[in-house]
Amino acid sequence: xxxxxxxxxxxxxxxxxxxxxxxxxxxxxxxxxxxWPYYTKRENQYYRFITSGFLHADWMHxxxxxxxxxxxxxxxxxxxxxxxxxxxxAYLALYFFGLIASDLPSYFKHNDDINYRSLGAxxxxxxxxxxxxxxxxxxxxxxxxxxxxSAALYAVLYVAYCVYMGxxxxxxxxxxxxxxxxxxxxxxxxVLIAVLQPVLFDSIIEMLKKPSLFGRP
Numbered sequence: 098x099x100x101x102x103x104x105x106x107x108x109x110x111x112x113x114x115x116x117x118x119x120x121x122x123x124x125x126x127x128x129x130x131x132x133w134p135y136y137t138k139r140e141n142q143y144y145r146f147i148t149s150g151f152l153h154a155d156w157m158h159x160x161x162x163x164x165x166x167x168x169x170x171x172x173x174x175x176x177x178x179x180x181x182x183x184x185x186x187a188y189l190a191l192y193f194f195g196l197i198a199s200d201l202p203s204y205f206k207h208n209d210d211i212n213y214r215s216l217g218a219x220x221x222x223x224x225x226x227x228x229x230x231x232x233x234x235x236x237x238x239x240x241x242x243x244x245x246x247s248a249a250l251y252a253v254l255y256v257a258y259c260v261y262m263g264x265x266x267x268x269x270x271x272x273x274x275x276x277x278x279x280x281x282x283x284x285x286x287x288v289l290i291a292v293l294q295p296v297l298f299d300s301i302i303e304m305l306k307k308p309s310l311f312g313r314p
Contacts, residue, residue, distance in 0.1 A: 109311070113153070131216050154216060183293060187289055194224075255279065
């Protein structure tokens with residue numbers, strides 16, 4: 098088998114699945130790798146910004162993130178290569194820097210709270226999703242597999258939901274990570290285009306001029 102031909106998205110999914118399965122059955126390993134701002138600050142355990150992103154709370158959490166990554170990650174991986182936007186290097190930078198950027202607000206907010214912990218790839222996945230939306234803003238997204246929306250409308254609703262739920266702070270979901278991962282993915286990709294292929298902005302602007310709130314095929 099030529100491992101260089103395996104899509105990066107599949108490799109990321111495989112690492113997430115393996116690491117999550119180990120974490121779900123090994124409390125000691127989970128404790129050493131979960132996002133724990135209190136110990137990150139006091140013991141310089143900055144590796145937790147990365148390791149926590151490959152852990153998941155349960156099967157549903159893992160499935161949803163990997164399902165989303167499979168479709169949007171495969172799309173953006175192909176786009177970055179086909180359009181001369183840095184290929185797999187840029188894709189991995191988007192994923193890993195998105196992971197770190199999405200956790201920073203929670204780190205600064207909770208680094209004196211010994212009880213606060215977080216895990217999951219949602220921040221990185223949100224970065225990938227918003228990067229993909231740039232290239233097809235009026236493409237169709239099916240919310241919960243049934244409600245058809247354009248990608249751009251979904252993005253607006255997603256940000257509004259993250260802000261609202263983050264302010265309520267009444268569940269165990271790190272909505273701040275979702276929000277800042279999304280913003281990072283958007284900003285990172287726009288800068289990437291501006292630096293490497295600014296001509297792409299012409300086609301993106303043309304697409305934006307022809308809105309379709311409920312999406313096109």
